[in-house]
Amino acid sequence: MTQSLLTRKLTIAEAFDSLMREPLPLRVTAYDGSAAGPEDAPYRVHIATERGLGYMMSSIDPDLGLGRGYVSGDVQVFGTHPGDPYEALVVLKKGIKFRRPSPLELVTIIRSLGISHLVPPTPPAEEAPSRVRRLFEGFRHSLTRDAEAIHHHYDVSNRFYELVLGPSMAYTCAVFPREDATLEEAQETKFDLVARKLDLKSGQRLLDLGCGWGGMVRHAAKEYGVKALGVTLSQQQAEWAQEEIKRQGLDDLAEVRFLDYRLVEEGDFDAVSSIGLTEHIGVRNYPAYFGFIEDKLKPEGRLLNHCITRANGHQPTKPGEFIDRYVFPDGELAAPGLLVSAVHDAGMEVHDVENIRIHYAKTLAGWCANLAANWDECVAEVGENTARVWGLYMAGSRLAFEENEIQLHHILAAKVGDDGSNGFPLRPTW
Template sequence: MGWAEVFARILGSDVSVEIRAFDGSRAGESGAQVCVEIRSPLALSHLAAAPGELGLARGYVSGAIEVHGDMYTALAAFPAVALNDIPPNLRRELAVKLAGYRLWWPVGPPAVEHRPRGSRHSKRRDSKSISYHYDVSNRFYEWVLGPSMAYTCAVYPEATSTLEEAQFAKHDLVARKLGLREGMRLLDVGCGWGGMVMHAAEHYGVRALGVTLSRQQAQWAQKAIAERGLADVAEVRHVDYRDVTETGFDAVSSIGLTEHIGLAQLPDYFSFLAGKLLPGGRLLNHCITRPDGSHGSRPGKFIGRYVFPDGELEPVGTLVSAMNDNGFEVRHEENLREHYALTLAGWCRNLEEHWDEAVAEVGLQRARVWRLYMAACQLGFERNVVQLHQVLGVRLDGTDAHYPLRPSW
């Protein structure tokens, strides 16, 4: 039996892609839109060492597996793979074939795999985990994200809206939910490259402070703020949000930070943000969530080791309860998961359009990580594996929420 047949048997009989292997064998659907090429025995060695998505990801990131055709189409064609349940007879066949090449365990995972050390969600470990993902290259992010440099779910007014139009609409929706008005003070935690900070300052006359654990993000944002002539009203600092000493803000935005906080830290997180607000001040919490509580908080091994180390996703009910119990009255929430699928599709297109430059900038392995993770996430939002929720809370002024009878946005 050839290597292609072995790989097809591991994936399942209903795989609708063509599979080709270095030994000349073929399997799967001949002439399919997507072809998976097994370039080396190391592909199966990675699967033997780490059955499941991690083994497949290692094979692809290392180059032992190649995907010819669109990555999203390839992933959509794969069946639900339960590689941990490889039948014993197939395991034996795999072991015999690998032994013939003097292989079983691979030499090691690809160099870009990350395993953080230290106390989970300590300031030191959080800083290293954030730096691993975000301090890659500002130029790389400019190619992938586009001019907005917004690395969070956009809001599409229409399905035909451009990515830039949708990112503007997202920032504006957040501003209107927060009730921003001229002269207010905004704190944006986990501010990225400063998109929300600059939008609030430029379009709403707000004095805005953003904080990020990424040094490269802060440097890029401060330069952009100066170039837009906003230095008197906008600032981005390279600092942990927990080290912000100022208080008395009218509003707090948290757009894509909560995924990095961790379940055990949620009470302190929301309590800390409530303490930064004036009475009647609002918090808009925008983050990826689980669709329900049937799965654990931590992501799959591929995302955890190659994309967002120490990331944790909670069901929206968990977030709402934590907000309610730690200083906020929840006034509104909505699920934008379809919008995130559209956002990711835009980022995927951007990456493919700049593929050669991206590889030259960050290396082939890291570029492959991005191609795989963004296509997989697009599929995940479409299939309701993950969701994106905006939750609006108010720090009450006694019993007064300073909130309109109907939402004004």
């Protein structure tokens, strides 16, 4: 920032530009009529209101401030579809390089933009309470608080999820057998890979934890003749899943219950699948979680744990503020080594670990494409703010998987019998 800028009032765009270490890669405009950055840039960020400026200035976490403004419509991004802002996020993430201003520069910026904008505006209604405020909803990962966290994300609208996820209603990473495979083919491949890793056979019993809309339960029953029980903390998911099970005539084999997994009373299962639940239970609860699973399995019974993981053990387990408040309240991620150790410490034997990170990037690209293609109906179903939350978080997550900030691991394990038997052949069969 030059000396002349220090002695005069800055426009909003000038203030933003002054914080850059490198030239802006996109156009920035604001409600005061100011602009900065290349006029011919393919993307433009527009700070449309004082509230949008307040969100950005008052938030310690830049992602949360920008996210609040974007969700509310007070900060707009042009040149990209709100259902799939991936390309714009790539430019923002790779091209926006902030520098640390001097104290005098900071005073100049605040004086120019108005100290009143440091007072946080009321957040959008779609925002969950902060971690501190959630303490009043019960202890972290208590039955009550977990139920509220799941309700916040999953009980949005079954129709909305149908439009975004497609016919499979599978809200977890797919496995693409080919580069040009459709999302539906990839989800079918994922469920079958899980079934083969678990070595499911007709007449066996499967417990699917955090079963969502029942995709794995139906696949195991229909394709393998397995008696499958799924549990979910989302009442809307359970109702949809039961209706689909009945529609497909699988009532004699498949069941989905609206139930916390900790309240499952049955035992002696041949296999347990946990597809996308571990992210919600909390790292400190891993011992209890995998201990619960070990207790529910028969000797030689198998576990397949499918979950998002950190790229290394140095990253924090808690997510950023935007993901925590708008997407997965109380969610936590750990490095795969911590999960493997927790499975071992619970008394099970780990046989295989597979990273399918790139497959999740492709899955998210498919979901964003669906959201963009069905944008008007999605907005009519859940409102534009909520639809923007999903577009932003899914496109951002795709970028994170592509850049190896997060990963997705399968961990296959078995309950060892008293005689040391594990039921595995000499070489993998899946």
